[in-house]
Structure formats: structure tokens, C-alpha cells
Amino acid sequence: MKSVPMLSSAFLAPAGQSLPQPLLELRQQRGTALVDMPLPTRKTENWKYSSRYLQLTDAIAASLPVSDRIDTPLAKVPGYQVVIRNGVMVPSASTLPAVEGVTISRFADLSDEVASSLAERLDNTLDANAVQLARLNTARFEDGLYIRLAPEAVLDQPLFIIYETDASQSGSAYPRLYVEAGHHSQATIVEEFLSTGSEAALVNAVSEFTLADSAQITNVRLSADGESVQHIGATGARLQGHARFESHCVGFGGPLRRHDLQVRLEKPGAECLLNGAVVTQGRQHYDNHTTIEHIAPHCNSEENYRNIAAGQSHAIFRGRIHIHRDAQKSNGHMNNKNLLLSSGAEIDTKPELEIYADDVKCAHGATIGQLDEESLFYLVARGIPRREAQTLLTMAFINELIQQIPVAAVRDASLPRLNQFIDQTFEEA
């Protein structure tokens, strides 16, 4: 019998950042639980396409060093900003809001009392069986961001959290976010993942959101780490009555990109919108898994994911809607559209509906297509060079989702980047 690969013990040694005692204990506890954790293989259902890209080598096991030096000037963002470098907050590069009812703290600064209540809740939004590797984040985080919105607090401008990974040497980073939104509170939180340097590195990021009654959170996630970075991310959200969670993910491919998004609609009237747009080229790999749990009756979910795969790349979408027995009058809509830009590219899509209630409206659809030749001819017949026409049509395919991102600065920054990325794929062709 072939032995199952295990997580190397090198991954179970966190670095020495100072954290409040309760968080250190939690980390220790999670670390112990991960000893001899089997790594996903091709036979692991939710990793079957991606396990071979997961390279958890000892070379990247050590934490990337902490530094508050900023080498690359970050674009000035219109709003509040927190910079997390190699998983640790850089206060000198951050601009925090002074808004009543909004408390943003780094884990390192929490009192033992607050840290102890946080430690009890960390990981509670995520299904550990589905996102085993998120536990590695909890075993390894060196810092984290804890955002509390008091009841009715409204963050007046978006908060940009910029996770920068310095891959000028090999190692790993474990950024962590926990957002607690009180009833009727509102905030828009943009998370952007970037990296510099070209050594092999791992980013294992976990973001969690809890939304009390009627809270509204918009979460934008831009995944744009470099070519030497494996990125494994998990986002979890739990919603109480009439809360609304909007997630907009924009992802650029890499050697391994994996994002698990799990949303639980736990009380009547809760609703979520999950949008995602992914582009891959060359030999890149991108794997999105989403799960929506309709637990309470009268909840709504809508989901739209689009993949564009060029070159020899591989994009995967697995979307699961699970309607529990008591979740009558649920509305669930899932749509996944895919565009293959070359014959060497591969797209796998698996929408899954699991319905245990009888009075629900649920629909899903998935398509895989190519650029429409007739449309292409129409554009080219107006003098538009073929490559530009291909880029225009490809952009049109995801533009619809980008236009739904409710932060103009994100749209304005994403569109040219997507355009450039897509244009490049036609150069190679």
C-alpha cells in the first residue's frame, strides 16, 4: 500500500511573534491536531484537480520574516487602508478609520480578555472537514486583523486590506481576518493579495465574517499574487436574520490558486450574492469551491462565477447549494459560465444542488464556450485588429461581473489589469 503523504512537521513550528496568551494557546492546540494530517491527494474529492499543484515542501515551511519596510509604493487607495505584510500588520503603512462603533485591532494588541473570546470563535464560520488547510492558518498565524462593528455602526468608506507577500526568499505567510458585524452595521471590505519577489512561497489566508441581524457586508477579494506563490484561501460567513453578504472575487491565475468560500444563511431573510471572475493563462491553475448553506427558511442566494482559461491552463468551479430540511421558501440561483480561449486549456465545472426542503426555488446552469466567431467578424469588419477584437469580446464576458463590484476604485483598477492579462493571452496564441 502506498503511504499517504503527510503534512511535514516543518509546517508545525510557528515563528516567535508575540501574541496574547489565549491565541498562542489556540495556535498550539491547532498545531497539535495537525500532526500527521494527511495531505489531499487525487483521491480527495474536493482536491482531485489541485492536489498535484499543492507543493508543501519544507523549503516553504518557515514563516516569511516580518518587516515593516515597504519596498513597493502601494497605490493610494480611496478609503481606509491596512497593510499586512507576510501576515503581520504594518501600522506605519496603515490608515485606520476614526468612526464611531468601528474597532480595528491587530491580534498582537488584543487584551487577554478580548483575545480569549476571539479564540473561542476563530474557525467557527468554516467547515473544518471541507477546508482542512484553513486549520493550518490557525496553527501558524503570526498576527491578524480583528474588526468589530458595533450595532448600527456604518463604515463610511471602503477599508482596503492589502496583503503583501515578500517572496524574495522562500517561506510562507498566514494572513488572518475576523470581522464581527453587529446588527444593522454596514461595511465594505476589500482584500487584495499581492506579492513581490520570485522565490517559492505559500500564502494560506483565512477571512471570517459574522453578520448579526440586518448587518450588511460587502467583501471584495482580489487575488493577484505572483507566479512563485501558491495561494490557498478560505472565506467563511455566517448570517443572522435579514443580513446580507456580498462577495466579489477577481482572480488572476498562478501555479496554485485555491479559494473556498462558505456561506451559512442561518436565520430567515438572510441573503448572499457571490460573484467571481477568474482568468488563467500559460500553465496556471485556479480552483474555486463555494458552498451556500440554506439553513433557515426564506433566505436568498445568488451566485455568478465566470472563468476564462487560455494557454494550457486549468480552471475549476465547484459550487454547492445545500438546502436544509427546514429551509422552506429558499431561493437559490447559481450560474457558471466559462470561456475557453485555447484548445489546450481545461475547465471543469460542477454545480451541485442538494435539496431537502420541498417548497424551494432553485436553479443552476453551467456553460463552457468559445469566442463567438460571428461577433469577432463583426468587430474585425469594422477595422478593429483581430487581437484587439478578441480582447474586447473576452473582457465583455467578465465585464458584467466587474461592473457589479460596488467600489469604483476596484473596478477602475481591475479592468486595465484584466485587459492587459487577457491581451497577453492572445499574443501567445
Added chain:
Amino acid sequence: MLSIKNLHASVEGKQILNGLSLEIKAGEVHAIMGPNGSGKSTLSQVLAGNEAFEVTEGEVLMDGTNLLDKATEVRAQEGLFLAFQYPVEIPGVSNMQFLHTSVNALRKHRGEPELNAAEFIKLARETSKQVDLDPSFLKRGVNEGFSGGEKKRNEIMQALLLQPRLAILDETDSGLDIDALKVVSDGVNALRSADRAILMITHYQRLLNYIVPDFVHVLSEGKIIKSGGRELALELEERGYGWLGIKDDAETAS
């Protein structure tokens, strides 16, 4: 300006054009009529460069150079324009973005400076009024949800923006009400000039009351079987195609 000699073309192995020849000089307006399926749209698509159609024999010269060797976009940049019989809907690309990109591609080819957004919007607004399209159409997806008549007006608007040397209009008059026909004809007449040529494909002689052609040709089974002046169209309207030895349906082709 355009010289078509013995053109043969096929699509999916089916021969459609069977030795078509036609000479068009600058300043002239030609009309092509002919029964359904006789190859009128095939001719226009072949001239524009649609690769679904294969040219099996013959040649086409535009301004003395071989047109068929050129990529579709180059033909357009050098002044060939086709108003499609069935304009394509492209959701996600705004009409504005499409037209701006197109106008600038042609300007670039001519060595002219590109128009910035403000300059282009001004030009596009004026031109849209010329074809009686509300400027709000510019914000919508290309032809997305346009009515038949709006699509045709959009085609003429593009011709006015791009100022082609040779405009091929494939049934731009079909499906238009009488007011729209007037608007479209005015647009086409505005294009008429001594250094431009127009090739109109139509089933109706009423268009020719508005845009008076210099020549009328009858296409049947992929060949021009009769040419004449303006009066030929009137005669066709009165007598149909039967007297020319063609049946009025496409069944004859075999």
C-alpha cells in the same frame, strides 16, 4: 475602384458564387437585386473577408491591389465597409466602446491622431442624431436589444462615422418603416461623393426612389445575369424575375 473578375466562392463545400464579374468606379452607385439564396450576401461577406466563405477562383482588385489577400481589418481600414444584413448583438461591449475603437483603428491606419473620449463622444452624438438614434443607444451593448430598424440605423451610423470609400449595404432597407427608410436613405445619400462608391443589395425598388442608382444588376445562381440602368429595377418590380428565365424561388439552384 472595385473590380471583381470571375469570382467563385463556396461555403461548407457548397458552391454559391459561380463566376461573378462586376466593375464599380468611384462616384457610382450600384444596386444588386436577385431572388433569395442567389448569393447576394455571400458576395458581400466574401468582399468583407469572412473566412467561412472560401474563394475557389477569380480575383477582386480594390484600387488596383488584391483585396482577397488582405485581412478583414485591413480591408476595413483601407475603406471597405459592409452594412450587415443581420447585425450581430454583442452584450458586454458598449456601442460607444465599439465605435470608438473602430474609428480610432481607421484613424491610426491613416496616420491621423486618435480621438480621445470627449472628442469621440461629441462626434458620436452628432452622428447618432443624423440617423435619428437617441444618443442613449451609445451606452447599450452593441446592437443589444435593438429593434430591426434600430440595428439598420446603427449600421448607417457606422458608415457615417467611418466614411468608407466603398460602402456595401446588404438589405439595409429591409424591415424599415417609411420614416426610417427616409432617414437611412438620407444617410446613404450623405455618403455619396465623387471619390466614393456604393453597392446596395435590395429586394425593393422603393429604396431606389430615394437612392437613385447608376446601375442595377440581377444576380441569379451566383452570377450576374443582367445589368441595366435605373429602369431595370422598375421592370423587375412589375414583371418579377420570371421573364429573365429564373424562377422566383431558390429551388432552381441545383
